[in-house]
Amino acid sequence: MKKILFVLALGLTGSLAAQARDAVAQMTFRVTDDFGNVVTNAPVSVSTFKKWIPGDGFGRDEHAHVDGVTDTNGTVTLKIPSKTGDVRYSVFAAGTYFDKTLKMKVCGMDYYKDRGGSVLFKNNVDRKWQPWNPTVDLVVKRVLNPVPMYAQFLERSDTMFSAYNTPVGYDLMKGDWVSPYGKGEISDFIFSLDCQLGEVTRDQIQYFDATMHLTFSNEGDGIQEYEAKPRQGSVLRLPRFAPDTGYKPEWAQKAFEHKDASNYGYNENQNYIYRVRTKKDDEGCIVSALYGKIQGPISFSVLNFGAKFGMKYYLNPTPNDRNLEFDLKQNLFKNLPSREEVQEP
Numbered sequence: 001m002k003k004i005l006f007v008l009a010l011g012l013t014g015s016l017a018a019q020a021r022d023a024v025a026q027m028t029f030r031v032t033d034d035f036g037n038v039v040t041n042a043p044v045s046v047s048t049f050k051k052w053i054p055g056d057g058f059g060r061d062e063h064a065h066v067d068g069v070t071d072t073n074g075t076v077t078l079k080i081p082s083k084t085g086d087v088r089y090s091v092f093a094a095g096t097y098f099d100k101t102l103k104m105k106v107c108g109m110d111y112y113k114d115r116g117g118s119v120l121f122k123n124n125v126d127r128k129w130q131p132w133n134p135t136v137d138l139v140v141k142r143v144l145n146p147v148p149m150y151a152q153f154l155e156r157s158d159t160m161f162s163a164y165n166t167p168v169g170y171d172l173m174k175g176d177w178v179s180p181y182g183k184g185e186i187s188d189f190i191f192s193l194d195c196q197l198g199e200v201t202r203d204q205i206q207y208f209d210a211t212m213h214l215t216f217s218n219e220g221d222g223i224q225e226y227e228a229k230p231r232q233g234s235v236l237r238l239p240r241f242a243p244d245t246g247y248k249p250e251w252a253q254k255a256f257e258h259k260d261a262s263n264y265g266y267n268e269n270q271n272y273i274y275r276v277r278t279k280k281d282d283e284g285c286i287v288s289a290l291y292g293k294i295q296g297p298i299s300f301s302v303l304n305f306g307a308k309f310g311m312k313y314y315l316n317p318t319p320n321d322r323n324l325e326f327d328l329k330q331n332l333f334k335n336l337p338s339r340e341e342v343q344e345p
Contacts, residue, residue: 021127022081022082022083022127023081023082023085023121023124023127023128023129024079024080024081024082024127024128024129025046025048025079025080025081025082025085025087025119025121025128025129026077026078026079026128026129026132026133027046027077027078027087027089027119027133027134027135027136028075028076028077028078028133028134028135028136029044029070029075029076029077029078029089029135029136029137029138030070030073030074030075030135030136030137030138031044031070031074031075031076031091031138031139031140032074032137032138032139032140033111033139033140033141033142034139034140034141034142034240035142038070038072038073038074039070039074039106039107039111039140040070040071040072040074040106040107041069041070041106041107042069042070042074042076042091042106042111042140043067043068043069043091043092043104043106044067044068044069044070044076044078044089044090044091044138045065045066045067045068045089045090045091045092046065046066046078046080046087046088046089047063047064047065047066047080047087047088047089048063048064048080048081048082048083048084048086048087048088049061049062049063049064049082049083049084049086050062050063050064050083064080064081066078066079066080077133082121082129085120085121085122085124085129086118086119086120086121087118087119087120087121087129088116088117088118089116089117089118089119089136089138090113090114090115090116091104091111091113091114091116091138091140092104092113092114102235102328102344102345103143109142110142110143111140111141111142111143112140112141112142112143112234112235112236112345113234113235114138114139114140114141114233114234114235115231115232115233115234115235116138116232116233117136117232117233118232119134119136139234140234141234141236141240143325144240144325145323145325146325146326146327146328146330146345147316147318147321147323147325147326147327147330148317148327148330148331148332149292149314149315149316149317149326149327149330149331149332150172150173150175150292150314150315150317150331150332150333151312151313151314151315151326151331151332151333151342152175152312152313152333152336152340152342153312153339153340153341153342154309154310154311154312154313154340155310155339155340156299156300156301156308156309156310157308157310158308158339159308159309159310160306160307160308160309161191161193161300161306161307161308161309162177162181162182163181163193164193164194164195164307165192165193165194165195166192167190167191167192167215168181168190168191168192169184169186169187169188169189169190169191169217170184170187170188170189170190170191171183171184171185171186171187171188172188172189172276172292172313172315173186173188173315173317173332174186175333186217186277187217188216188217188221188276188277188315189214189216189276190214190215190216190217191212191213191214191309192212192213192215193210193211193212193213193300193302193307194210194211194212194213195208195209195210195211195302195307196208196209196210197302198257198258200304204304205257205304206257206302206303206304207257207258207259208255208256208257208302209254209256210254210255210256210300210302210307211252211253211254211255212252212253212254212255212298212300213250213251213252214250214251214252214298215249215250215251216249216276217276217277218276218277218278218279219249219278219280220247220275220278220279220280220286220289221247221249221274221275221276221277221278221289222247222248222249222274222275223247223248223251223272223273223274223275224243224246224247224248224272224273224274225270225271225272226238226239226271226272226273226293227269227270227271228269228271229268229269230268230269230296235344235345236325236344236345237271237295237344238271238273238293238295238324239273239324240323240324240325241322241323241324242273242275242291242292242293242322242324243273243322244322247274247275251272251298253265253266253298253300255300255301255302257302264299264300264301266297266298266299267297268296268297270296270297270298271293271294271295271296271297272293272294272298273291273292273293273294273324274291274292274293274294275289275290275291276289276290276292276315277289277290277319288319288320289319289320290315290316290317290318290319291315291316291321291322291324292313292314292315292316292324293313293314293324294311294312294313294314295312295313295314295342295344296311296312297311298310298311299311312342314326314342317332325345326342326345327345328342328343328344328345
């Protein structure tokens, strides 16, 4: 028994000694809001890999965390030992990353949480990760004016595309394909999947070459791309307001599945802002339009039993209101299946 205790104590001592030898990363964070104002008492957290814990499957990683709050200058300096030099940072308290509450209150004001980002330090000099104490600027977005919207998550694994090589309208307010493919009435988006089918393998993989086209019903309608990483930065991922210019009347994306290669044409950083139901006066000036956003890519795939389609979209129903800040508690779609509910503003 004494021998076992001695071995355990030796292992614990070795583990602590190893942790003590880990090089230290130090970073200074400067936090402002999206109007350039310094944010005092903002909770900033850094984390890094600590150890691997055996268990079911592949086990799990344990991470170390260090927290702090910004001073009156909006800055805080944090220091953390790191085995790998890979340090993540965020503007919300440690342990609340997966908290469903996406807002935080700082000095009486509401802000959206910010997932921050990461730094991979590569040089270790005298047990200090270099560069030593870099300054990272973080911008947190205020909660200003969330509004009711039509918001729906069409998951590619669940949503069927209605026809090949045929224009099919989608009604954003009805949340459905336009007749005869669904109960929609107005073709806000007009999709056409130009598709050439190849063979189907023994594993039921459908080979294909396809292009998804998107057009619109009205002059002045259109779409523009906006790049933003889904797991970094503010949970209010896209701009607070839709721009009033820059909309393109057409969009297309290619995809293919071949024997030796495949490409589905999109990446997770793609997002979009759009304008629909545009009306113009006799001089060609816009007098009315609806604005919205697509958070994440427009995705599709061709299977041996049909095509799948996916997008997560938001539509502000108030004419000429370019506000894209969605109130999660006021989705104008009622009784959506849980898989179609939108979980971000």
